Amino acid sequence: MSMHRSLKSANKVATRRNVLKRFERIEIMKAAGKWKAGDRGRGLPKTKAPI
Secondary structure, eight states: OOOOGGGGGGGSOOOOOSSOOHHHHHHHHHHHTOOOTTOOSSSOOOOOOOO
């Protein structure tokens, strides 16, 4: 049985995701100095993924 074409993409070049996980957004905000210890992790502003 052959593999479905949507499952074969693991070998291709990874595409850039346009949606970040919460911890990734917090890391970006920490690097920019917009995050303090004790801030809440909900309702975070949108951030752009690094290139």
